[in-house]
Amino acid sequence: MSLESTAGAVPAQQRSGPVVATRGLVAGYRGLPVVRDLTLHVAAGEIVALLGPNGAGKTTTLMTLAGLLPPIAGEVTLLGEPVHGRKVHTLARRGVALVPEGRGLFPGLTVAEHFRLARRREGEAQGEALERALGYFPELKRLMGRRCGLLSGGEQQIMAVCRALVTSPRVLMVDEMSLGLAPKIVERLLEVLRQIAVEQDLAVLLVEQHVHMALGVADRGYVLSHGALVMEGAAADLAGRREVLASTYLGGSALD
Numbered sequence: 315m316s317l318e319s320t321a322g323a324v325p326a327q328q329r330s331g332p333v334v335a336t337r338g339l340v341a342g343y344r345g346l347p348v349v350r351d352l353t354l355h356v357a358a359g360e361i362v363a364l365l366g367p368n369g370a371g372k373t374t375t376l377m378t379l380a381g382l383l384p385p386i387a388g389e390v391t392l393l394g395e396p397v398h399g400r401k402v403h404t405l406a407r408r409g410v411a412l413v414p415e416g417r418g419l420f421p422g423l424t425v426a427e428h429f430r431l432a433r434r435r436e437g438e439a440q441g442e443a444l445e446r447a448l449g450y451f452p453e454l455k456r457l458m459g460r461r462c463g464l465l466s467g468g469e470q471q472i473m474a475v476c477r478a479l480v481t482s483p484r485v486l487m488v489d490e491m492s493l494g495l496a497p498k499i500v501e502r503l504l505e506v507l508r509q510i511a512v513e514q515d516l517a518v519l520l521v522e523q524h525v526h527m528a529l530g531v532a533d534r535g536y537v538l539s540h541g542a543l544v545m546e547g548a549a550a551d552l553a554g555r556r557e558v559l560a561s562t563y564l565g566g567s568a569l570d
Contacts, residue, residue, distance in 0.1 A: 421463025
């Protein structure tokens with residue numbers, strides 16, 4: 315399965331309205347803006363790439379959407395409802411899942427213990443959500459008793475994505491999934507994200523340093539520079555502007 319053959323597999327007209335959206339978002343730390351006047355949206359069943367150089371505001375955007383940072387100004391909506399002031403755990407219960415940069419795992423806990431902590435829907439028959447998630451990553455079944463600190467980098471990233479899926483999210487945000495991983499592992503993870511988006515009608519917002527891989531699997535993309543939105547459009551259109559991306563915003567190495 316190639317990334318190019320799966321991108322755009324769900325026609326836009328078949329999707330519902332935005333699962334998560336911002337309008338005029340200003341976000342940052344201690345009242346100091348990092349992201350300014352950002353408007354974006356992600357619909358069910360689509361993958362949207364959020365691109366830009368280091369310091370552009372990508373992680374700040376994800377943290378704000380996940381409720382880890384309060385917006386300074388502007389609107390954030392989840393399933394059509396404003397989320398300002400809601401607790402992180404409330405947003406998680408409503409279907410927001412974040413795979414952070416660095417994976418956010420506990421080295422001393424086993425794979426099985428991570429899954430027990432992550433399960434959101436109590437009473438789901440015999441771990442239905444877990445079985446569904448493991449269906450995408452069956453290799454984790456033999457690692458259930460292993461501590462996450464003993465997993466390889468690729469296994470840890472697979473674990474982090476699978477842990478997020480166990481919460482049965484409506485929107486999945488993934489921050490720099492490829493860091494430290496071999497390209498083949500990254501490609502496989504991106505293919506699985508596309509499969510999940512289609513099969514579970516999941517909205518995916520993806521921050522990824524390998525721009526050609528991200529645009530190969532995404533439906534649309536937004537490009538940030540110094541906290542401002544500078545480009546947006548269909549993934550294929552953005553990919554066709556490779557020289558502009560490389561020279562103006564991302565740096566040549568980001569497009570290798």
